[in-house]
Amino acid sequence: MNAARPEALRAAARADLPRLRARYPAQFRTDRVARARTLAVLGLLAGLAGFGFWQFDFSLGRLLNGLGRLGAFAALMLPPSPEGHLRIFLHALGETLGIAFLGTLTAAILAFPVALLAARNVVPNPFAHFAVRRGLDVMRSVDVLIWALIWINVVGLGPFAGALAIASSDFGALGKLFAEAIETCDRRPGEGVVASGGSALHRIRFGLIPGVLPVLASQVLYFFESNTRSATIIGIVGAGGIGQYLTELIRVLELKQVAFLVLMILVTVAAIDWVSTRLRRAIIGPAAR
Amino acid sequence: MRGLTPLPPEREAALSGLYAAASGAARRRTLAGFAIVAALALLAGLAAEVRPLVFVENIGKFTAYIAQILPPIGLAQPLADVRAWYWGLPGWLALLGETLLMAYLGTLLGGIAGFAFSFVAAANLVRSRGVRILAKRFLEVCRTVPDVVFALIFVIAFGLGPMVGVLAIAIHTTGALGKLFSEVVENIDMRPVEGLSAAGASWIETVRFAVVPQVLPNFASYALLRFEINVRGAAVLGFVGAGGIGQEFLAAIRNFYYADVSAILVLIILTVVCIDLATERVRHRLSGPEDAR
Structure with missing residues (x-):
């Protein structure tokens, strides 16, 4: 009977179609304006894409040619092997992790006080708020690689410049995120502190920080994860x-070692992902959000 | 605030002891966390060859670099200077x-x-x-x-x-x-x-x-x-x-x-x-x- 019912229902509805149409005209009308708008947006997107393909001379021949060569590269990548450079690679990996950790930590420590300045509920002055926000935007919109080029001029080639570059670009990004987290936090603890006679600093220390610190910590962990990825390219x-090493080895087509390096990166990032997910859960607690 | 009745001394002592233990444990956890982060930072600093002295010595270069890349815009003919600065604008x-x-x-x-x-x-x-x-x-x-x-x-x-x-x-x-x-x-x-x-x-x-x-x-x-x-x-x-x-x-x-x-x-x-x-x-x-x- 269960199997028969939908069939019966459908048949009844089919038979009843004209009356249903008359009774619920809104459900059966095509919304021509909305459809035209959707089509226009899709057409615009597709047109821009077509222009781009034409402009960058995408052609099937070029794509197939390149794919053929990529296939050959893939064959050359097997089996991945360090070919005797394991020690150097591990050292470089340690350097990468060091860059990511130090860069993120520095950025977080510097971003915290600035974020307080940029948060509307801590510093109500709109000029300070606006100026700090725009400053952070500028820091953030310069890519890590550009920051690295600038810092190389200051401290010379090497991982130190990389750490400074990550710190600079993340300072902007973390500052913005921190400020948003501080603005959305619960204001009642702060009001309680003020009502029982606390000063502005007390309000921040006891009314604000305990609430936002876990959120900030989890954001910093996210950034550490993504920075291990960006620290792998900063050597370029x-x-x-x-x-x-990655750049050099790709340029000279030592693809077995390239594949090994990529595998190393994948494993490291997966490990850090795992650890930081655990830590985040421990910090925020399973119950909260 | 006149209606507060003080706790019996032995209960007060027990409660404040518990409070001290709890806050002490929280403080120790925080300190341990800081110590771990500091140790990791030290390790990372070694790995990333951080040289604070070089940094302090050369921070002048950073400001000098910024000063160098600042556009040469004079007050005499600012518009012409901007045009010269952006000489390659179309490209x-x-x-x-x-x-x-x-x-x-x-x-x-x-x-x-x-x-x-x-x-x-x-x-x-x-x-x-x-x-x-x-x-x-x-x-x-x-x-x-x-x-x-x-x-x-x-x-x-x-x-x-x-x-x-x-x-x-x-x-x-x-x-x-x-x-x-x-x-x-x-x-x-x-x-x-x-x-x-x-x-x-x-x-x-x-x-x-x-x-x-x-x-x-x-x-x-x-x-x-x-x-x-x-x-x-x-x-x-x-x-x-x-x-x-x-x-x-x-x-x-x-x-x-x-x-x-x-x-x-x-x-x-x-x-x-x-x-x-x-x-x-x-x-x-x-x-x-x-x-x-």
Whole structure:
């Protein structure tokens, strides 16, 4: 009977179609305006894409040619092997992790006080708020690689420049995120502190920080994860880490070692992912959010 | 405050002892956490060859560099100076346009691929564990290998040019968006899905009519966010020969064309900030009034 019912229902509805149509005209009308708008947006997107393909001369021949060569590269990558450079690679990996950790930590420590300045509920002055926000935006919109090029001029080639580069670009990003976290936090503890006679600093220390610290810590962990990824490429401009070997080895087509390096990166990032997920859960607690 | 009756002394002593123990334990935990972070920082400092003295010694170079790249604009004829500073504007704007187009195409292609993969990787739509895990691992590899590395390899395979940049961005975006999209799909309301499959819809029909309408605003919002990130990334892909303004910028830095460095940097920053503001506005409209925050 269960199997028969939907069939019966459908048949009844089919038979009843004209009356249903008359009774619920809104459900059966095509919304021509909305459809035209959707089509226009899709057409615009597709048109821009077509222009791009034409402009960058994408052609099937070029793609197939390149794919053929990529296939050959893939064959050359097997089996991945360090070919005797394991020690150097491990050292470079350590450097990469060091760059990511130190860069993130520095950025977080510097971003915290600035984020307080940028948060509307801590410093109500709109000029300070606006200026700090725009400053952070500028720091953030310069890519890590560009920061690395700038810092290389100051401290020379090497991982130190890389750590400074990550610290600079993350300072902007973390500052913005921290400020947003501080603005959305519960204001009642702070009001309680003020009502029982606390000063502005007391309000921040006892009313604000205990609430936002776990959120901030979890954001910092996210950034550490993503920075291990960006620290792997920072060596391309000479700022230390595994990237300099990666660039060199790709240029000279030592693809077995390249594959080994990529595998090393994948494993490391997966390990850090795992650890930081655990830590995040421990910090925020399973019950909260 | 007159009605406070003091606790009996022995209970007060017991309670304050407990309080001291609890707060002491919390304090010890915090200190231990700090100690671990400090030790790790020291280790990381050794690994990253941090030399504070060099930093302090050379911090002057940083300010000097900033001063050097500042444009030579005098008060006597500021307009002419600005024109001289931006002598290469038409060419730079063309390269900037190329960068934006690269980011757009990369986001579009990667978004489409991520869209397709997200339904396959979602635990609530695909029964087969094997298929799901395969899709998730694939997305992870796409995401973990940075786009610059893809670009390095593709430059050798496809030749120099912006096409390489587009492909590199597209692959990285597939991984990043595929993961976010599949998380959105996993959090949908399952009742429409059940309704459609009860009415005999195929898997594709279920996805089209029960899942896509629910997830589309979120997907669009994430894709716009990714576009922002990709504009920033596309600006440096030129460093490895993958098109866009990066190549010009690298040349300016390497050859010490100081005024050009600041001119291009200001252009990049302005573009990125404008894109950020524009996409933020669109995203707020997408998220709609019901859950506008």
